[in-house]
Amino acid sequence: DIVPLNLAHSTTAEIQLGGYVIPAGTDILANFTAILNDPKHFPEPEKFRPERHLDERGDFVQNEALIPFSIGRRVCLGEALARVELFIFFTGILQNFDIRLPDGVTDPSMDGTHGFIWMANPYLLHCVARQ
Numbered sequence: 001d002i003v004p005l006n007l008a009h010s011t012t013a014e015i016q017l018g019g020y021v022i023p024a025g026t027d028i029l030a031n032f033t034a035i036l037n038d039p040k041h042f043p044e045p046e047k048f049r050p051e052r053h054l055d056e057r058g059d060f061v062q063n064e065a066l067i068p069f070s071i072g073r074r075v076c077l078g079e080a081l082a083r084v085e086l087f088i089f090f091t092g093i094l095q096n097f098d099i100r101l102p103d104g105v106t107d108p109s110m111d112g113t114h115g116f117i118w119m120a121n122p123y124l125l126h127c128v129a130r131q
């Protein structure tokens with residue numbers, strides 16, 4: 001959940017959606033936070049549980065509600081680059097460090113600050129360089 005209300009869009013023509021009539025020229029913000037934290041699609045969304053996205057073989061499970069980059073014609077143009085960057089940064093960190101929660105901490109913090117983006121609040125991790 002990185003861009004909580006997506007980018008602003010507006011209707012170019014009157015449309016009907018979910019029983020509502022939305023006039024042309026209406027500003028539209030999609031509530032991605034609600035979608036990406038919907039317990040119907042992500043049980044106990046407030047819990048840090050990355051394995052929710054993997055099957056028993058460790059392969060990624062597609063989920064139609066997992067849309068941090070949006071969907072449709074205006075989907076993030078940088079999605080492929082962002083995915084590769086995240087993969088390289090994250091695997092680089094995991095290859096070089098064992099990461100644990102600090103002593104006395106049982107759950108990773110999911111606290112963040114809402115703005116144009118959802119930003120994680122500062123948190124502590126115990127990182128030990130791998131030999």
Ligand code: HEM
Binds near residue numbers: 002006073074078079
């Ligand atoms: C984790 C990283 C990123 C996330 C979660 C993200 C998410 C998004 C979202 C939600 C949108 C709005 C889509 C819409 O209007 O429906 C967007 C648009 C866009 N993003 Fe990203 N983005 C990321 C990284 C990047 C990067 C690295 C680039 C470029 C190098 C990029 C370039 C763009 C551009 C150009 C648009 C506008 C596309 C358009 O309106 O046609 N994004 N992004």
